[in-house]
Structures are given as C-alpha cells and as structure tokens.
Amino acid sequence: MAAGIRTNELRKVYNTAPPLAAGGGGFAFAEKRSKGKQPKPEIVALNGISLDIRPGEIFCLLGPNGAGKSTTVGVLTTRVRPTAGQAWIGEHDVWKEQSAVKRLIGVVAQRPNLDFSLTAREILAFHGAYFGLGSQERNNRAASLLERFKLTDRADQIVRGFSGGMMQRLSIARAMMHDPQVLFLDEPSAGLDPQTRLLLWEIIREYNRSGKTVLLTTHNMEEADALCQRLAIVDHGRIIALGTPTELKASVPGGYLLRLRFGQHSPDLLQRFQALSGVREVRATENNGADLYADRGGSLVSEVANLALAANIELCDVHISEPSLENLFLHHTGRSLRE
Amino acid sequence: MNYKAFMAMLARDVRVARRNIVALLFQTFLQPLMFVFIFGRVMVGSGYMPPSYKSLLLPGIMALSMVGTGIWAVAMPLIGEFQFTREIEDRLLAPMDISWVAIEKVVAGTLQALAAGLMVIPFAWLLLRPGVDLSLHRPILFAIVALLVAVFSACGGLALGCSVEQTHIGLMFSLVVAPMIFFGCTYYPWSALDKFPVMQKIVLVNPLVYASEGLRATLVPQFPHLSLLAVFVALFGFNALFLTVGLRQFHKKAVS
Numbered sequence: 001m002a003a004g005i006r007t008n009e010l011r012k013v014y015n016t017a018p019p020l021a022a023g024g025g026g027f028a029f030a031e032k033r034s035k036g037k038q039p040k041p042e043i044v045a046l047n048g049i050s051l052d053i054r055p056g057e058i059f060c061l062l063g064p065n066g067a068g069k070s071t072t073v074g075v076l077t078t079r080v081r082p083t084a085g086q087a088w089i090g091e092h093d094v095w096k097e098q099s100a101v102k103r104l105i106g107v108v109a110q111r112p113n114l115d116f117s118l119t120a121r122e123i124l125a126f127h128g129a130y131f132g133l134g135s136q137e138r139n140n141r142a143a144s145l146l147e148r149f150k151l152t153d154r155a156d157q158i159v160r161g162f163s164g165g166m167m168q169r170l171s172i173a174r175a176m177m178h179d180p181q182v183l184f185l186d187e188p189s190a191g192l193d194p195q196t197r198l199l200l201w202e203i204i205r206e207y208n209r210s211g212k213t214v215l216l217t218t219h220n221m222e223e224a225d226a227l228c229q230r231l232a233i234v235d236h237g238r239i240i241a242l243g244t245p246t247e248l249k250a251s252v253p254g255g256y257l258l259r260l261r262f263g264q265h266s267p268d269l270l271q272r273f274q275a276l277s278g279v280r281e282v283r284a285t286e287n288n289g290a291d292l293y294a295d296r297g298g299s300l301v302s303e304v305a306n307l308a309l310a311a312n313i314e315l316c317d318v319h320i321s322e323p324s325l326e327n328l329f330l331h332h333t334g335r336s337l338r339e
Numbered sequence: 340m341n342y343k344a345f346m347a348m349l350a351r352d353v354r355v356a357r358r359n360i361v362a363l364l365f366q367t368f369l370q371p372l373m374f375v376f377i378f379g380r381v382m383v384g385s386g387y388m389p390p391s392y393k394s395l396l397l398p399g400i401m402a403l404s405m406v407g408t409g410i411w412a413v414a415m416p417l418i419g420e421f422q423f424t425r426e427i428e429d430r431l432l433a434p435m436d437i438s439w440v441a442i443e444k445v446v447a448g449t450l451q452a453l454a455a456g457l458m459v460i461p462f463a464w465l466l467l468r469p470g471v472d473l474s475l476h477r478p479i480l481f482a483i484v485a486l487l488v489a490v491f492s493a494c495g496g497l498a499l500g501c502s503v504e505q506t507h508i509g510l511m512f513s514l515v516v517a518p519m520i521f522f523g524c525t526y527y528p529w530s531a532l533d534k535f536p537v538m539q540k541i542v543l544v545n546p547l548v549y550a551s552e553g554l555r556a557t558l559v560p561q562f563p564h565l566s567l568l569a570v571f572v573a574l575f576g577f578n579a580l581f582l583t584v585g586l587r588q589f590h591k592k593a594v595s
Contacts, residue, residue: 014595077432080595099341103434113425117355123429129347130433174429 002055002211003090003104003181005076010085012046012071012237045071046082047237053215053230055090058208060224061217062325063234064335069217070110072234073186076215077107089182103131106180110187112167114159120146120170121155124177131178138177145173148203164191172200176207183207185216189223201227221325233329240332245325252331253280254295255323260304261289263314272307276300285334289317293331297322341435345443348430352447366411367455371404372462378526379467394472395562397463398554399525402488404459406523406547409452409492410516413444414500415508421592422505431593441497441589445582448493449486456485473558480567481557487574488550494578495546497585501592523547528555530563546577 046068053059061069074080076087078098087094089101115123121142128138146152149169159167168191175183185204189197204227208214218224224231225245233241233248241248249255262269265288273282273292278300281293294300297320308315321327330336356363379396382388420427430440464471475481503511522542524532529552532539542548553570555562 074595078594079428079431099434099436102432105432107432109425109428111423111425113428115351115426115429116424117358117426118351122354126347126351127429129350130344130430132341132343132434 002213004055004057004213005051005053005059005087005089005182005215007049007051007072007076007087008085010046010049010072010075010087011044011083012068012075012080013083014043014045015041045237046075046085048085049234049237049239051232051239053213055213056208056211058204058214058216058227058229060228060231061215061234062219062221062224062231062329063217064219067234068237069234070186071237073107073184073215073217077105077184078102079107103178104181106175106178106183108168108171108175108183108185108188110190112164112171114162114167114170114174116158116160118159119156120151120159120162123159123170124174127174127177133178141177145176149173150199165193165196168192169196169200172203180212182213182215185214187217187219189218189220197223221329224325231325233325233332235329235333241328248325248328249323252323252327253293254278255327256294256297256300257321257327257330258292258294258297258300258304259285259289259317259319259321260292260315261287261317262308263316264288266311266313269307269311269313272311273304276303276307283334291330293327340439341433344433344435345439348433348440348443349447352443356447356451367404367408368459368462371400371407371459372466374403374526375400375463375466379463383470390470391472391562393467393470394559395528395555396526397460397467397471397473398558399527399551400463401456401459401558402523402547402550402554403520403525405452405456405485405488406492406495406519406550407516408455409448409489410496410499412451413448413493413496414503414511417444417497417500417589418503418505418508421501427593437590437593438586440593441501441586445490445493445497445585448496449489452489452492453485456489472561474560475558476560477557481554484550484553484557484567484570484574487571487578488553490578491546491550491574491581494581494585498581498588501585501588519545519547524551528552528562529565543573546574549573549577 049068049072061072063069071080075082076089076094078094078101089104092100092104094101118126124142124145125138128141133141146155149172151166151170151173154162154166159170162170168188172185172188189200192200204214216227228245230242230244231248232239241251270282270284270290273279273290278296279292279294283291285291292300301318305315326336375396378388379393383390383392427440431437499511499515522545524542525547529539529548532542549565549570552565553567553574556564556567556570
C-alpha cells in the first residue's frame with residue numbers, strides 16, 4: 001500500500017547554528033555561551049510549510065541552499081524535531097509513531113553517512129537486519145542492489161576508501177534495501193557525474209513505477225523538470241509556488257525572460273518597453289538592469305536595442321531565457337537560484 | 340522494543356570488534372599488564388613492596404581494565420559516529436525507539452568490559468605468581484559486583500561519549516579519566532587513605548573506588564575493604580545516574 005506525505009504548518013526555529021544538512025549530516029558546533037542578557041540568535045529554518053504529497057508521486061522540493069529543504073526532510077524522517085506543526089507519513093504521525101514511520105521510509109541524506117567500519121555488502125545486509133529481513137533475503141537483496149548500482153566489484157571492501165560517487169550510490173542502495181513505501185532523497189545527484197546521474201534518474205523512475213512515493217530535494221532545475229510530477233519551490237522556509245513543472249512554468253508572465261543591463265538607469269525607457277508587443281511585465285533590477293517577462297524572446301532584442309539607441313542609452317548586456325523553473329524562481333524571489 | 344533490530348546492532352558491534360581484535364587486545368591489556376609487571380613483579384621482587392601487595396593489586400587492575408575498556412568501547416565510537424560523517428544515522432533510522440540504540444551500545448560495552456575483566460585475571464595471575472592469594476568463596480557476589488562494574492563503565496562511556504566533542508577527547512582523558520584512575524583506589528585500598536581523612540571522604544564521589552573495593556571484597560577479602568552493601572548501593576546509584584544522563588545527552592545529539 002503506497003503512502004503519501006502530509007505536513008501542516010511546519011515551523012522549525014534553531015537556537016544554535018543548524019547542522020549543515022539538518023539531520024542528514026552536520027558539524028557539531030560547540031555551543032557558544034551567550035553572555036549576560038544577550039538572547040540567543042534564532043534562525044528560522046521552516047516558516048509554515050504545508051504539503052500534501054500523493055501516494056505514488058515523485059515530488060520535488062526545489063530551492064537554493066539554506067531554503068529549508070533539508071530541514072523539511074529532517075522533520076519528515078524523525079531526525080529534526082519541529083518547533084510547531086505536524087507531519088504524517090501515510091496515516092502515521094511522524095512524532096507520535098516514530099517506529100511505524102521509520103518502517104515506511106528510506107532516507108538518503110545529503111552527505112553519505114555510511115558505516116565506515118563495514119564493507120559495502122555488510123552495510124546493506126545489516127541495514128536489512130535492522131528492518132527484520134531474514135538472512136537469505138537480505139543477502140539476495142544486497143547482491144542484486146550492488147549489481148544494480150554497479151558496486152559488485154568493490155562489495156567486500158571497507159567503504160572508507162570509496163569515492164564520493166560510490167558512497168552516494170551505496171547510500172541510495174541502502175535506503176532501498178528494505179523496500180520502503182516512501183523514499184526521501186536529499187540532493188541525490190550532488191557530486192555524481194552525468195552518466196551516474198542518468199542511471200540514478202532511471203532507478204528513481206523505476207522505483208516510482210512500482211507504486212512508491214519519492215520526495216527529492218534539489219537546487220538543479222533540470223533534475224526537477226526531468227523527474228518530478230509535481231514540485232514545490234521553497235525559499236526562506238516557505239513554499240512560494242507549487243504545481244506540475246508545466247503549470248509552474250506557464251505561471252511566469254509570458255514565459256520568456258530577457259535580462260538586460262544598460263549604461264544608466266532610465267525609468268522612462270523601461271516605461272517604453274512596457275508598450276512593446278508581447279511584453280507582459282518589466283521590472284527594474286540592480287546595476288541599471290531590467291527584467292522583461294514576455295511571450296517571445298529573440299525577436300524582442302532588436303526592438304529593445306532600437307528603443308535604447310533612440311533614448312541614447314547604451315545597452316550593455318542581454319540574456320534570453322526560455323520558459324524555465326529558473327525564470328519562475330526569479331519571478332517570485334527576484335533572485336536567481338544560483339546566486 | 341524491536342528485538343530483531345536490537346540483536347542486529349549487537350551483531351554489528353561484534354563484527355566490528357572481531358575485525359579489530361588485535362588492536363582491541365593491546366588497547367585493553369597492555370597498559371594494565373605493564374603496571375602489574377612493574378609494581379607486582381619488579382617492585383615486589385626487589386623488596387620495595389611487601390609480597391602481599393601482589394594480591395592487593397590484582398582486583399584493582401581488574402577494575403581498571405574493566406572500566407577503561409567499557410568507557411573506551413562506548414564513548415569513542417559514539418564520539419566518532421556523531422561527528423561529521425554521522426555514521427550512526429542508519430541505526431537511528433531503524434524501526435525502534437532511538438533510546439534502544441543507546442542501550443545497545445551499553446550492552447555491547449558491558450560485554451566487552453566483562454570479557455576484559457575476566458581475561459585480565461589469568462594474565463595477571465601468570466605474571467605475578469607465585470604468591471597471589473585469591474579466594475573465590477562468594478562467586479555469586481563476585482559475579483554481581485563484576486556485572487555492576489561493567490555496566491557502570493558502559494553507562495559512564497555513554498554519558499561521556501554523548502557529552503564530549505571530538506576535539507575534547509584529550510581533555511576528557513586528562514580531566515576525567517586520569518584523576519578517576521589515580522583517586523580510584525585501584526593501586527591501594529581505600530583504608531590506606533586513613534591518614535588523609537579529607538581526601539578519603541572526597542574520593543567517595545569517584546565510582547571507581549566502589550568498583551575496586553567491591554572486587555577486593557569478593558576476591559581478596561583478607562584485606563580491609565569497604566562494605567559490600569556500600570559498594571552495591573553506590574554502584575547501583577552511579578549506574579542509574581549515568582544511564583539517565585547518557586540517554587538524555589544521546590537524545591540531544593541524535594535529534595536536532
């Protein structure tokens with residue numbers, strides 16, 4: 001039976017520096033003693049996240065570093081205690097029925113957190129044993145996962161000497177070992193070469209086809225676009241947009257984005273752009289720049305250049321983006337995902 | 340509690356211990372046996388110590404080996420596994436309450452401490468003989484004391500391991516473990532402190548005193564020792580205290 005994921009107004013406020021990938025792997029910061037009456041600094045990691053992820057869906061949380069993606073995954077996987085709000089996996093409340101929830105989920109943390117005292121095969125076999133698999137079953141499953149993730153030739157070596165990509169593959173294999181109903185992948189393709197990334201995407205799709213729910217986080221739009229049925233864009237601990245990739249891309253006025261930069265700032269010129277056919281929205285940006293949201297791209301450039309020339313203002317830079325999630329993020333936040 | 344997951348974690352610790360068996364043996368026995376050799380053999384053989392010191396020393400060495408092993412076996416892996424690599428994460432995600440992950444560590448540490456204590460006796464006896472006068476008249480009491488000492492060492496390891504950062508391991512040994520050993524009545528009986536009455540009272544906060552004195556009371560009762568009742572009450576109390584503190588600290592480290 002496939003299980004969905006629900007959260008209701010999740011909030012998480014850290015009093016100390018949050019772990020690097022909350023719950024996934026982090027530096028243990030030495031607590032700083034606050035002197036006298038100085039209040040501890042508070043970091044709001046989640047600021048009211050409500051999600052309803054359907055059973056059998058591949059859902060993606062897209063956002064820049066520090067947006068709250070890993071903290072959301074941490075709360076849903078019992079590793080981070082929310083300050084307020086609730087979360088459910090299937091019918092189980094994550095904080096009241098932890099063992100039942102842990103049985104349903106498989107987790108791939110942002111940083112490989114493998115057991116460095118064991119070999120690759122042992123890591124899978126012991127993981128299976130923690131979930132009560134019989135010896136025959138876990139050995140068979142470990143062997144087939146090692147094969148699937150192309151790790152068979154290193155299966156009996158201690159993982160300390162593995163490369164980053166191998167560790168990442170093994171982490172994913174381990175999360176699948178007990179055949180969980182819901183798979184969490186926190187930035188799964190970070191550090192993977194393009195070939196392995198494609199292998200991983202294929203494995204995720206295949207896993208999903210067997211009716212499993214997948215929640216993955218990424219700051220890579222290509223990945224979100226290629227894999228997800230629905231996605232939520234997260235920034236500063238809030239969901240700023242939610243829908244299918246196509247819906248979300250269509251929600252950007254026009255779809256195309258022209259990022260322009262001029263020699264000097266001229267509100268008058270920007271006003272004139274607004275009148276060009278196909279231009280839906282014009283926004284002034286930093287450094288004498290302007291963002292034009294429009295339903296066409298390249299053909300606008302000559303018209304923009306002519307208007308600038310007529311106003312005797314130098315056009316320094318033009319960048320055209322086709323409809324993309326990047327444009328969407330920019331439209332909602334005024335910032336690029338890569339910034 | 341999930342019995343299967345718990346046993347699987349224990350099996351994992353056995354596998355890792357077996358893989359590191361040689362290092363583990365050196366780590367456990369080298370230092371206590373060198374001590375036995377110098378103090379029991381060289382000092383007694385050359386006449387600086389009375390021959391009876393051999394028998395007095397042995398229970399103390401046993402306590403020291405057990406406590407050292409238990410603390411090390413629980414604290415060091417925990418400190419490492421909670422660090423940057425978060426190796427413990429997979430076990431925290433096993434389908435059982437995370438307190439059991441900590442308790443499994445305590446059980447594994449207790450077993451290692453018991454093994455160390457039982458193995459150090461024949462080794463030390465071989466090094467010291469002749470002239471070691473051990474009497475096991477009360478085997479059940481001895482077994483209870485040994486078990487309490489082993490549990491104490493593992494619970495102490497849990498409390499320390501979850502309270503100390505990796506950068507402070509050296510400090511932990513010089514500030515906590517070393518004073519505990521030297522003021523732990525391992526190399527001398529508690530009654531030897533009669534001439535230092537203030538110190539004699541202060542060392543009573545040191546759980547190792549009860550461990551050494553308890554083993555002395557059950558292995559070499561011919562020497563003066565603390566009453567077994569005091570030993571039982573104190574060790575039981577320390578075990579409960581360290582387990583409570585250890586579990587609380589473990590939760591703090593495990594869930595952010």
